[in-house]
Amino acid sequence: MQDTGTRQQIIDAAADLFYRQGFEHTSFAHIAAAVGISRGNFYHHFKSKDQILDAVIGMRLARTEVMLAQWQAQGGTPAQRMRSFIHMLIANQVPIMEHGCPVGTLCGELAKLGHPALAQAGRLFTLFRSWLGEQFVLAGRRSDADALALHLLARSQGVAVLAQTFRDADFVRNEVRQMEAWLDTALAPAARRTTATGR
Amino acid sequence: MQDTGTRQQIIDAAADLFYRQGFEHTSFAHIAAAVGISRGNFYHHFKSKDQILDAVIGMRLARTEVMLAQWQAQGGTPAQRMRSFIHMLIANQVPIMEHGCPVGTLCGELAKLGHPALAQAGRLFTLFRSWLGEQFVLAGRRSDADALALHLLARSQGVAVLAQTFRDADFVRNEVRQMEAWLDTALAPAARRTTATGR
DNA sequence: GTCTATACGGAGATAGAC
């Protein structure tokens, strides 16, 4: 694991193609061409397409955990950290307008396919949900932290879906501004604990 | 057109299967089995799979226009009519939790496939966007009516995406309540015109 | 209009040489 060899190249290429073209629409030929290997070589690394999907989701789970841990380690207030989350919509604006949110579109496709890996992909959402929930707890919204986390998650997903259809950068910026404003008002009455317990 | 014969049966079955399984994952065999005809019989009615998709989108555009016109004809205030829109999330809660929003998931899939029919499917969104925009104009929010319409559309899409992943009915109800509350505050300062010009 | 039979290509997957 963690090699930069063929196996990891396959996972990287598959993750990219699954995002840009969708899981079902991506064939072994696509991935093989992207990596520059033959189709047959594939089965030395993965016994089936579902195994590649598992590996891709696993890698993305690991990378997401690292990113969230970094945001946490950077310090600052919970509000500042949650702005990092919201700001992903700006930072990834171009790919989102082309291919949607990597998490939302994957879960949506797997749900339609009735694919068993949906549960694993859903953990990507859960990672953000839990992390956001922790931030709201730290910000003093202990009782409704999870509902607030889900709300923020839903808002960002909605923006991603419409961004993909309308390709409207102004819309994205406008919604991001509104989400930040919402965050401010949501945290305002409980501002007392925003900087405390910043472990 | 508008016959209840085989052609319409095919469109109905295809629309249902495209929604539940996705467009790409639905084969002629699936549709033929659902209608109870042979695969070969298909090509008397549609020359290609894309033609079925066009017919499905066309039917859904027509039905959506009828629905919006009915909401308009029902009278009431713009706020009341927009509650009909928000309430779709409750009325269709079960299928949404299983298969997502019929509009959002179709547009998302077609975008990933790079399918030319995306533009037509996007008109489904535009229909709601324009209708909601009109309501906001009637409610006195002339200057930012379209932005408000997009916001409401995005909120509902976000709820649909997370509902599909987490299958949480409480979350849906909670978000719907918040959307209704948002609508109230958004229209409150311009309440003077809510009942006027109710053509 | 509806059927059966079939062509044709592409998909996932396997075997075995190098």
Next chain:
DNA sequence: GTCTATCTCCGTATAGAC
């Protein structure tokens, strides 16, 4: 580990009988 060759199944699409 990587390749070529091949298998099998399933998808869209066509031809032609009834």
